[in-house]
Amino acid sequence: MDNVGIVVEDMDAAVAFFTELGLEVEGRTQVEGPWADKTVGIEGIRCEIAMMRVPDGHGRLELSQYLTPVASPAVPENAPYHILGMHRVMYRVENIDELLPRLRKHGGELVAEVVQYGDSYKLCYVRALGGVIIGLAEQLD
Structure with missing residues (x-):
């Protein structure tokens, strides 16, 4: 596995949170354009991405903040732990x-x-x- 992706509302806050867990920022960039639109199936995206590396170097976490269109919540606030989908x-x-x-x-x-x-x-x-x-x-x- 190369990485696990998490869509976040606030990139700086997310980077600070995962840095506190010991991950290190490998790089940060913005992606947009036809290739990005075709990859996610949404036209006109502009997304900031931060790739974070785990300390032993055997895994990465990709944080994505969608600037356009803004991401909408996928799960209810304080959803129970046993909902379907990736849970943690x-x-x-x-x-x-x-x-x-x-x-x-x-x-x-x-x-x-x-x-x-x-x-x-x-x-x-x-x-x-x-x-x-x-x-x-x-x-x-």
Whole structure:
């Protein structure tokens, strides 16, 4: 897999949020023109894209902010976790308890609770960026 794409409302806020998770900006650009229109099937798009690389270099996240036409919400606000479709991207983190307050500063809110899965992981889900759910997994030693 090359990357996972997320459409966002505010590119700067999204880049700040994912930078807090440890991703690094690989590049930022705008795309538009006939080739872009044909790719997504919408005429007259203008889109800002930020490609973010995970720290180990084995994956990327493509953030897209549609400037024209402006993206419309696809899911209801605070949609339940079990709706159909892609429901989250999980990130391995070092310290969930230390990370959560930093993510709150960027609009991230805990969906429910931080839980421990046996002796293996601490896990939680965070809702941010217009309703996107991000999973956090801290491996326990």
